[in-house]
Amino acid sequence: MSDNVKSGVDFIRERINKDNETGKYNKQVVTRFPPEPNGYLHIGHAKSICINFGIAREYNGRCHLRFDDTNPEKEEIEYIESIKKDVRWLGFDWGKHLYYASDYFQQIHDFAVNLIKAGKAYVCHLTPEQMREYRGTLTEPGKNSPYRNRSVEENLSLFEQMKNGELDEGACVLRAKIDMASPNITMRDPAIYRIKKAEHHRTGSTWCIYPMYDFTHCISDALEGITHSLCTLEFEINRPLYDWVLEQIGYPHRPQQIEFARLNLNYTVMSKRKLLRLVTEKYVHGWDDPRMPTLSGLRRRGYTPESIRTFAERIGISKVNSTIDYAFLEYCLREDLNMRAPRVMAVLKPLKVVIDNYPDDTVEWMPAINNPEDESAGEREIPFSNVLYIEQEDFSLNPPPKYHRLSPGKEIRLKHAYYITCTSVVQDESTGKITEVHCTYDPASKGGWTDDKRTVRGTSHWVSAAHAKKAEIRLYDSLFTNENPDDDSEGKTFIDYLNPNSLEALSGCLVEPGLEKAKPGDFFQFLRQGYFCMDPDSTSENLVFNRTVTLKDTWAKLQKKNG
């Protein structure tokens, strides 16, 4: 690493570079991702995962996955499994470095005993209400607890009783003895151990006291040899306590906490509490509902791990509270899918087209390129016959200006097939609805091209009626109508901003026959429609696809602009 600080390097890497220059950690970089197993991971966690695992990879270090499981009341094994799955899916590997804070309960306990012996911690019998009073306020200092000067022997004995389950839950806590007048309230004799007689998902009933986050996290970091403990801004105020604990316990390795801003995205909510509510109150179909910003939801929606990693990298790292445009995430997604998604044809809202001059006993298999962005993706063949379906939107009886699609007398190109010209339409006598469009085709245009200089502006996708497979296609839109669903001014809550049209399920869609062989999770570009992926609900009788994201649609934009 050069002596000059490089342009474009964020403040965390800058710090690591400096540590490597000074040899602070012997050029080791060890980070960790420390989720609490009390919910599913979301896109905000993805940023943290990419930073922690990404930096470790970049500096040839390592990143630990550590479950911060110090609160048995809220944590469940289900969440542990989903978290592991999501981290792996994102493309990261903790190798053998899978840890649980609960692995350290004995050591953490021993450090607490030492702290008591050093006169730096005491058992406090103030009730929670009293503790709040004694803590003071943001503007006033706190008062010392009457239990603050208990003898070491008494504290040791009391803590032992807490540990042995001889005291009731809530009866007392172990507190660090720091400074009740500190301007930083975190330092006003914080609780470091509380009594909880709950069954822990890993340690069972071994413990009835559990260490608090502030005491657990820094010790876990030290024990694991973490060098750079990267966390979000809300822990900034806890940093003096992090350092205080490590200073007191005198452990030889000293990790350092560095904070960065958490990710905010517009049109979504990120709090675990709110996501949980969406699930439990059934506003969505589960944690992996494709409208959810959870990693399992994004995965089912069709987001690729690559695009999420790229996104995380591009948004950068800073200490500024910021909100990223959802459009930027979609940009990263489209960029990835554009290069990799096979193109196929699917008709969402079918309109029957009959080619009157095409023999009704003939089927031609037309070669179709799979991905114009990737020659190696090759070609496939799709069947063409005299009865087809095109998109309802691709035909208009009274076309608006600049409409380049099919209308009476107009000629368009059927992608990979022929030019067709509309000769007549069949309408339902009572409703006026167009039920069938009749066309003629130009045999000289086979493959979608002619040698004359004829220009055909419009190109439609289509499927052959006799060969197409039926499918259900789920069109997703933003879950919220408000850019900032967390905005609770005007007495509203995020529930009030739910988008009633966030899901439109279409049945009777028709897709080209090859899609029958797709597997859940496979992604495609449905030509001119967007990117879609096969949903796990899919069966051989009922193909199901989710719309991941639309293509940019300048025609829709034009129409919108013109009212």
Add this chain to the structure above:
RNA sequence: UUCCCGGUAGUGUAAUGGUAGCACCACAGACUCUGGAUCUGUUCGUGGGGGUUCAAGUCCUCCCCGGGAAGCCA
């Protein structure tokens, strides 16, 4: 009201005393068998006042604005 952290185009993010740059969005155009992709261009910015300096987004100072903090949550 106290303490801490921040403030660069609409949104993100660079510039570490020396030309305010990049990306997304928006808009306009070119090109195109996807109204896709690609390419080109345009609008738009250092929160404010003082100060130091040949030179300030950057250093000093005062102010303004935003966020966080009073769990036996993490």
